[in-house]
């Protein structure tokens with residue numbers, strides 16, 4: 001092995017195990033792990049940026065325990081990497097590929113600038129199980145429907161996860177910014193302390209959680225995954241977002257559970273593949289992140305105005321529709337929202353309230369600690385009806401019947417809505433400690449007497465607009 005240091009440029013891959021880029025870098029020389037605060041970091045929503053800071057802290061501690069460091073730098077990635085190459089004498093830079101359009105543009109530019117300077121620049125797999133261009137239909141196109149995508153990949157051979165490699169430290173370390181000086185949690189204000197109660201960052205926590213899920217919960221996953229009051233899902237989303245666990249580690253654990261005869265395991269693998277499908281679509285049709293995937297929806301009379309009373313009520317968890325409000329508060333307090341609840345709040349906003357899905361997407365961007373560019377865009381367009389393989393617009397979720405079916409004893413509602421409870425739980429009162437004071441809300445307020453948009457009227461108006469198909473011509 002050469003003594004010349006190798007730069008490992010970290011982005012959404014804050015782990016040591018099953019890390020092909022790290023494994024390659026460690027083989028080539030002493031490793032300098034670097035994280036760059038560039039536009040992709042500064043454009044993150046408040047909760048996602050806070051969570052990134054927590055992940056960086058945990059990862060830096062893991063590195064330090066091995067005699068390594070996490071070098072933090074700020075600026076344009078191409079310039080920072082070129083500077084670091086000059087400072088350290090490194091001749092190679094490795095990173096794990098990302099697939100959203102902004103990352104692809106940046107990484108392409110970085111790669112060519114480094115190559116022009118005579119530096120080896122290598123991107124690796126790791127963020128996905130299946131590179132988006134390797135899954136093709138019979139005609140050589142990409143998949144637009146999930147089920148055939150699943151059938152195309154489910155029997156593929158997937159290598160076992162890589163072990164943590166031996167990593168050597170360089171003789172001298174370049175300077176680093178101090179993480180605290182970056183103040184990544186600044187925009188969260190007082191909500192940060194509340195979020196922190198619900199968040200265990202880092203690869204170690206991810207692995208422990210995955211192990212516990214596979215040991216105790218995956219068996220019942222297929223049915224219980226729909227119950228928002230139960231802790232019945234893997235909660236891997238935030239760890240996958242920051243790469244504190246790899247999809248291959250999740251797949252391997254699920255495949256082992258399947259071999260062990262755990263009933264819900266195959267369904268778990270199927271859900272994991274929804275994430276792959278989201279990236280497949282983002283890669284092949286990047287406009288899914290910003291525009292109606294089906295352009296005929298451009299003429300639909302959705303309202304895209306943040307100032308509307310319905311938008312305010314939705315964001316503040318004060319629509320007067322208990323399931324919707326509980327879910328919006330769950331997200332505000334924990335940075336996470338149960339999958340069924342995500343579909344219900346998205347349906348209420350885009351259908352009953354006829355608000356553009358982009359308004360909801362932006363709010364999720366700001367509030368989710370598991371924010372993922374591909375899954376969020378697909379989730380919104382799927383629910384709104386404008387996306388590929390979408391729920392048809394005329395299928396409108398009814399939050400009341402959904403609550404009866406999936407939260408019959410109102411545990412979820414009581415956990416999150418304080419108003420009207422003599423002794424509300426801490427989760428419900430924490431909401432009021434987390435929200436901005438200027439919202440002027442208190443747990444002693446009366447709960448809204450009637451919904452901001454009634455379920456019957458909202459449904460009828462949405463279906464009426466949908467039936468009025470001139471917009472689709």
Ligand code: FAD
Pocket residue numbers: 225233234235236237238240241268271272273274275276278337338339340342343346364368370371372373375376377378379380383
């Ligand atoms: P599990 O049920 O344990 O599933 C395992 C893994 O499979 C998840 O961690 C996730 O990586 C993947 N997965 C499961 N369901 C989906 C799905 N529908 N789409 C894509 N991947 C899935 N997921 C995000 O990670 N980030 C987002 O920003 C995001 N925004 C969403 C917005 C809307 C409107 C909707 C309807 C869904 C969104 N999802 C998003 C998908 C899904 O709700 C979450 O992935 C899931 O709730 C995470 O919980 P879990 O890790 O316990 O999931």
